[in-house]
Amino acid sequence: MAQSKFSTNFLFNVFGSIFPIVVSLGTVPFYLQLIGTDRYGIVAISWILLGYLGFLDFGLSRASANALAQLGHATARERSPVLMTAFYSNLALGALGGLILYPIGDMVLLHFVRIPPDLLAETRHAYPWMAVMLPLGMVNGVATGALESRERFLLSNMLNSSTTMAGQIIPLICIHFFGPQLTVVLPSIVLSRLAMIGLAYCVVMVLEWPIRPMDFDVKWLKRLLGYGSWVSISSLINPLLDTSNQLIIGATLGVTSVGQYTVPMNLAMRSQVVATALARTLFPRLSRAGRGEAVDLTRRATASLTYGFGMICAPGILFSGAFLHMWVGGSFAEVSRPVAEILMFGAWTNGIAFLPYGLLQGQGRPHITAKVSMVEILPFFCVLWVMIKWWGLPGAAAAWTLRVTINLVALYLLSDCLSRQTWRLVPGMLIMTGALIVSLLIPMNLVASACAAAMAGLAMAIAAYRLDPGLRDMAHRCVQRAGGNPRLTITG
Numbered sequence: 001m002a003q004s005k006f007s008t009n010f011l012f013n014v015f016g017s018i019f020p021i022v023v024s025l026g027t028v029p030f031y032l033q034l035i036g037t038d039r040y041g042i043v044a045i046s047w048i049l050l051g052y053l054g055f056l057d058f059g060l061s062r063a064s065a066n067a068l069a070q071l072g073h074a075t076a077r078e079r080s081p082v083l084m085t086a087f088y089s090n091l092a093l094g095a096l097g098g099l100i101l102y103p104i105g106d107m108v109l110l111h112f113v114r115i116p117p118d119l120l121a122e123t124r125h126a127y128p129w130m131a132v133m134l135p136l137g138m139v140n141g142v143a144t145g146a147l148e149s150r151e152r153f154l155l156s157n158m159l160n161s162s163t164t165m166a167g168q169i170i171p172l173i174c175i176h177f178f179g180p181q182l183t184v185v186l187p188s189i190v191l192s193r194l195a196m197i198g199l200a201y202c203v204v205m206v207l208e209w210p211i212r213p214m215d216f217d218v219k220w221l222k223r224l225l226g227y228g229s230w231v232s233i234s235s236l237i238n239p240l241l242d243t244s245n246q247l248i249i250g251a252t253l254g255v256t257s258v259g260q261y262t263v264p265m266n267l268a269m270r271s272q273v274v275a276t277a278l279a280r281t282l283f284p285r286l287s288r289a290g291r292g293e294a295v296d297l298t299r300r301a302t303a304s305l306t307y308g309f310g311m312i313c314a315p316g317i318l319f320s321g322a323f324l325h326m327w328v329g330g331s332f333a334e335v336s337r338p339v340a341e342i343l344m345f346g347a348w349t350n351g352i353a354f355l356p357y358g359l360l361q362g363q364g365r366p367h368i369t370a371k372v373s374m375v376e377i378l379p380f381f382c383v384l385w386v387m388i389k390w391w392g393l394p395g396a397a398a399a400w401t402l403r404v405t406i407n408l409v410a411l412y413l414l415s416d417c418l419s420r421q422t423w424r425l426v427p428g429m430l431i432m433t434g435a436l437i438v439s440l441l442i443p444m445n446l447v448a449s450a451c452a453a454a455m456a457g458l459a460m461a462i463a464a465y466r467l468d469p470g471l472r473d474m475a476h477r478c479v480q481r482a483g484g485n486p487r488l489t490i491t492g
Helices: 002-057 060-070 076-112 117-149 153-178 182-208 218-252 255-270 273-288 291-327 330-362 366-414 420-441 446-467 469-483
Strands: none
Touching: 002 117, 002 153, 002 182, 002 273, 060 076, 060 117, 060 218, 060 273, 060 330, 076 117, 076 182, 076 218, 117 153, 117 182, 117 273, 153 182, 218 255, 218 366, 255 291, 255 330, 255 366, 273 291, 273 330, 291 330, 291 420, 291 446, 291 469, 330 366, 330 420, 420 446, 446 469
16 A cells, blocks of 8 residues: 555656646747747746745755654644744745845846836846745745655646646636736736635645644754755755856857757656656655654655656667757758767766755755765866867766766765665666767667667667566556456566
């Protein structure tokens, strides 16, 4: 029963991660058509600023999710102080962040970004609405953490997906009726998000009732801040390490190269949906479990992710060049092909690293993940600069891939996940490395790429079946259900 519930929650998180991506990508052409490239660019820059200031919650959303998961079987009276302390703290920090975001965003948008003169006044009048988005996003993180601490992933994903859909579609409806101005787009985004967050808190109140609004607890605040401050450091540094490539590429190779790097980078990052979903599903259990049980869970999940995610990434490496030629074509695809191949390998190692990362934070050791990130900063920037100078865009991709691979090894060792069974991961590593070498050294047309990708995927599937009991059991269950014969068994 527990395994079935875990698998179900994992699927909820996978589809819950894919759906917002599909909705966001699907609405982009409509926004570009209705409000134009310039206005859409302003909205995009505003979202980037919001993302970077998200660290202002000092990791309280993650800290509250961890604390509530540990209180998973506690009474509502015991959980209420954690929930209300996190809510009020995030609301206050979000309001402070909004006050900080307003002058920063005003300075960036109106002085550093080249906005057409006819849009300056419109941007100035609309921007205050975007500053309101920060506290809304931060209190939403508390509601999500409360739901996921009880492993109510279906509810959590339904609410988050509905929030994304409302935030993307309602503004388009408002544009149709009231006009394509930023003073229509940004308020409609904020108000639709506010309504959905209100709905999320109604659901949380039903599940957590009785909640006492005055249950703010200073002792819990100190505990949450002690945990969350380290999470906040990781939340600040990791996006910087992931996005600094584009800034340095722009400074050294020019803006054209930024686009040629960003397209394959976005593909690689979005391929991590499976890894992100598995890490989210595991986190409440890792927070509640004892140290030995948590380490064992992470080891088994790492083996399954190594091969399961490898079935996506190994073929992705070999087929990425052909895909780019079909999608964007021409010289753009030729330049981006080796970048995509290298980044797909990095996406694989980075995705696996989510598991020991979650183990360390779930077990109350976020200071380790933060310190690892801090140690990486200077060496990474030095290596990145040198490799861009030597090898251009493939060098930038190789520098990022090297960093996330070293990061995986460090987190795996520091989380005590290394064991005698780790050798089972070696064939997966060899298949991935072989796929990367073949793709970089052997030119292939569409048919050859498809055949090579299929062979790599099959090799990873065979290795998974032979070496990972978790995936083998899943395959047995799928065959039994497909054949309708519960007595069917497969030996191997």
